[in-house]
Amino acid sequence: MATTKKAKAFAAAVDREKLYGVDEALTMVKDLATAKFDETIEVSFNLGVDPRHADQMVRGVVTLPKGTGKDVRVAVFARGAKAEEATKAGADVVGAEDLLEAVQGGNIDFDRCIATPDMMGLVGRLGKVLGPKGLMPNPKLGTVTMNVTDAVKAAKGGQVEYRVEKAGIIHGILGKASFAQDDLRANFDALLDAVVKAKPTGAKGKYLLKVAVSSSMGTGIKVDPASTGKSI
Structure with a gap:
């Protein structure tokens, strides 16, 4: 029953067809992270690459300025x-x-x-x-x-690795729901900057196709790529 109630709450709060600005999306994902633990906030970038080709692989490391909120072993x-x-x-x-x-x-x-x-x-x-x-x-x-x-x-201290998966998607951590919205945005910008700088020479056409943020137990919120300032 609780799961159904939460699903209804997400459905009421999030327009699945709308593209939200980065800051609005991060504020929403924080507000909807209502689990009894400090949920992890995640981001997904859908890139215009085919990682099956060596010249279209996107991989690297980046230090998130506000850390991950996770005790990394x-x-x-x-x-x-x-x-x-x-x-x-x-x-x-x-x-x-x-x-x-x-x-x-x-x-x-x-x-x-x-x-x-x-x-x-x-x-x-x-x-x-x-x-x-x-x-x-x-x-x-x-x-x-x-x-x-x-x-x-x-x-x-907050260094994370990122690597594009078969479907052209990179999943990354932005921090915890308890983070300030500005801190989540700083980490978002740092990760996106790194991914954009890592654009492979073999990538043709539009690079940043789709963006979405979510929490561990929450629904995905679509972000307007143009609002990132990196719509390339």
Whole structure:
């Protein structure tokens, strides 16, 4: 019954055919996030790309200026001094062969994975496990690095990865429903700027096709791409 009532409330509040301005949409999604927990606010960008072609892949990292509101657990594959450095920087899980065995056994208790370059021979064995989860360390994303301290702090401080899916859609986190609307907007702009700058050379025609925001338990609210200032 509660679900039905909530669905009716969403239906009454949101015009599914209307395109809302960014600020209006963010205000609405906050107001409609009425669950008993602090719902995550998410955004979806539908791009004019076909990621099946290598020259149309959109992927990267961006630091959300207001953070994610989430306690990000970070794992680091490192040995010796670099392992100690990772621990001091705040990594939650640090190891080498022992961490490899844990992951192979299905114990993936982390949200981001970092590795020093010398560990990639070991980490490469986990490609089939970490790859599908988007956790495989990648030098292009700054997660294969000797600068372990900065990588861990970035992951803890609001840095998120984005990657276009088969249907040309990127899903991203903007924060929590408890965030101020201005903070959600700052994170929205940062993520969108990064996605626009990552426009691949193979993308032809309009790039930003559709935008929508939603909360964990809420309905999607369509955003007018023109209101983002990035309708390209």
